[in-house]
Amino acid sequence: MDQQIEDLRERMRILQQDRRANVDLLESNKTSNVDNTRFLRDENKELRLRLGQFSRQGEGGGENEDLKNTQVEVLRMRQEYDSLKSLATKHGNQLEKLKDEVR
Numbered sequence: 001m002d003q004q005i006e007d008l009r010e011r012m013r014i015l016q017q018d019r020r021a022n023v024d025l026l027e028s029n030k031t032s033n034v035d036n037t038r039f040l041r042d043e044n045k046e047l048r049l050r051l052g053q054f055s056r057q058g059e060g061g062g063e064n065e066d067l068k069n070t071q072v073e074v075l076r077m078r079q080e081y082d083s084l085k086s087l088a089t090k091h092g093n094q095l096e097k098l099k100d101e102v103r
Contacts, residue, residue, distance in 0.1 A: 016102070019098060019101060019102050020102065022098055023095065023098050023099060023102065026091055026094060026095040026098065027095060029091050030088060030091050030092055030095060033084055033087055033088035033091060034088060036084050037081065037084050037085055037088060040077060040080060040081040040084065041081065043077060044074065044077050044078065044081060047070060047073060047074050047077065048074065050070060051067070051070050051071065051074060054066060054067045054070060055067065
């Protein structure tokens, strides 16, 4: 009986270590996602400024194509930003769930 209790305690200890490792991993992923999101926001802001400059310069043959290319790039980056933001939210929720399980 004592051996079974010790085995159960050992299993609980191992499970708690695994949960803590998962929580740490999710926290690092969340931090990484926040950094990526911040970078994409800054880059998006810069592209919007450049787009505004192109718009103010007027519409020329080559400039018009540059404007279209920049708009496509802005849309692509916005989609990437949205997907990373969604992923960060998902990981945050998962992290909270694991924290609750640990408690």
